[in-house]
Amino acid sequence: MVGLQKAETSDFSKIGTKVYNEITHYFDAWYVSASEASWRIFHYDLHTHSPAIQRLAVHLPGQEQVIYSEGKAQQALQHNKNTTLTGWFKIDQTNPLARTISYNLFPEHFKWNQSSHTWAPRKKGKVIGRLYRANPAEEERFFLRLLLHHCPGATCYEDLRKLEDGTVCTTFIETAMRRGFLQHDEECVECLTEAADIATPTQIRLLFQLLKSHGKNLADFPGFPNIDEPNISFKSNLLxxxxxxxxxxxxxxxxxxxxxxxxxxxxxxxxxxxxxxxxxxxxxxxxxxxxxxxxxxxxxxxxxxxxxxxxxxxxxxxxxxxxxxxxxxxxxxxxxxxxxxxxxxxxxxxxxxxxxxxxx
Ligand SMILES: Nc1ncnc2c1ncn2[C@@H]1O[C@H](COP(=O)(O)OP(=O)(O)OP(=O)(O)O)[C@@H](O)[C@H]1O
Structure with missing residues (x-):
């Protein structure tokens, strides 16, 4: 389908000397192609999303987002509602089935109620969960996210830091290390693979810088190229x-x-x-x-x-x-x-x- 196409008619030399309303300008000179016009006349979907995705909060204790009007911060804090994460801790305290499902898979079996801010067993519909992204540079939040993928049944943050023998670690990094999640740098490989798909060039350069600062190179990870190779020739993106x-x-x-x-x-x-x-x-x-x-x-x-x-x-x-x-x-x-x-x-x-x- 041919999308919206803008017919430029304005005098560009005047931009900056008068108020330039980009949106009005866009609609005034809006060209609708025949295929788009028929698409809209027949009310076909302009976009679809299947299966639906439930985004899952990942925050450290007491660091959830709170939205409040000016001057009403205290009130907002007192009536602070559950996030999907604290709601997951709560339902794990009472529901034996919930305790068997890790946070990332939870929306497939339980439904998040947007008004009551609680989870309830899902009766219909297919929904998958996606945890908000955390940068490795955020350390504690990054490792919390990692643990949430692997530790079902947590009823509080402390449960996530618990080892199998009952010892409670002081940080999520320590827990991830001691539970062996970082033994083979697999998280780094996953992180780089994910970055290759979704991160911007600046973010990729930052990741590369982070690797270098830990004395590592891409070649240390199986499947990644050794970009220190002297004979490798780089073409610019344009070329x-x-x-x-x-x-x-x-x-x-x-x-x-x-x-x-x-x-x-x-x-x-x-x-x-x-x-x-x-x-x-x-x-x-x-x-x-x-x-x-x-x-x-x-x-x-x-x-x-x-x-x-x-x-x-x-x-x-x-x-x-x-x-x-x-x-x-x-x-x-x-x-x-x-x-x-x-x-x-x-x-x-x-x-x-x-x-x-x-x-x-
Ligand atoms: N030799 C050819 N054989 C088969 N189809 C052709 C040939 N030349 C042009 N066409 C077809 O004729 C149609 C019009 O051609 P084209 O879009 O290239 O014209 P144009 O001169 O660029 O038009 P405009 O100036 O309006 O942009 C197109 O569908 C094109 O595929």
Whole structure:
């Protein structure tokens, strides 16, 4: 389904000198495609979520979130309600079945009542539980989260710190260590694997820094690459993306489309493809034709042919809508960092050793 597309009509030079209401601007110039319009007319779901997910609080004793109006902090504290975690401790005190289920699996068998802030046995529906994320740098909270995955039946925080022989540890870190949850660095591997899927590059760099500060490297964990390898070559993300086109697929597309080109299209196609083969040729070609005459089809055929040779072809257009129609297309402003307000002396904002400079 084609999503919402914004037709830009405003005068960008005025941004900053007058009040710019981005939301009004968005709705005023809102383009609804035919497929989206029919989707909305038939009231199809815009998004679904299956199975439902119950988010589970993970907080240290007395550190749960309390929401209060200004000046009513004391009252809010007195009437503080259970969180999903303290509610789990409570039901474990009275319900023998609840005591057999760990916190992360609890929503599959028990239902959280949002108004009474209590758990009750689930009668219908499939719901899975997800504990809020904790950063390893938070230490105690991180290890509490770890213990909550493995220790069913806790009726208070102290129970979570209890060892099998009844000894109560002073911290969650100590409990996790003594119960053997950290023996093989498995938690670190899990943490890195999870980070690879969901963390931002900054968060990943922080994790890497944390590993280094403990004298470890990725290569210390099975299945992770040794990034100290001297011969390893790193491509920038930009370059990497451009090299990801599958040559076989691009060849099939180029061959198929080439056979369909009409004589005018074929004439331009041959000229441009021949020019790309001579790498010193810097000729600019302009293709003109009425709407629907096959210009975009021609561009995509040329792009596929160049990419089928393992070479890089940058597809750019002056508007987002036009760029969408080109395979791997971007707006020229975005790709080449062209300033929005330009003067005679404007230049593209590309620094010398950047990934973009390298790509170009
Ligand atoms: N040689 C061809 N063989 C088969 N289909 C073609 C050919 N050329 C164009 N088409 C088809 O014709 C339709 C219109 O072509 P296209 O979108 O490329 O035109 P355009 O000139 O870029 O239009 P506009 O200027 O409105 O963007 C598309 O569905 C395209 O796939």
């Amino acid at each position: 990497h993306k451009q090299c990801q086109y599958k040559i076989e697929y691009q060849t099939v597309v180029a061959d198929k489309n080439e056979s369909l080109l009409n004589s005018d299209q074929h004439h331009v196609y041959q000229k441009v493809v021949d020019a790309t083969e001579q790498h010193t040729n810097t000729t600019a070609y302009f293709v003109e034709g009425p709407g629907g005459s096959g210009k975009t089809f021609l561009y995509n055929t040329i792009l596929a042919r160049i990419r089928s040779k393992g070479e890089i072809a940058q597809a750019v257009a002056s508007s987002g809508i036009a760029a969408e129609l080109l395979n791997g297309g971007r707006t020229a402003h975005s790709r080449f960092k062209i300033p929005i307000s330009i003067s005679e002396t404007s230049t593209c904002n590309i620094s010398r050793n950047s990934a973009l400079a390298n790509l170009i």
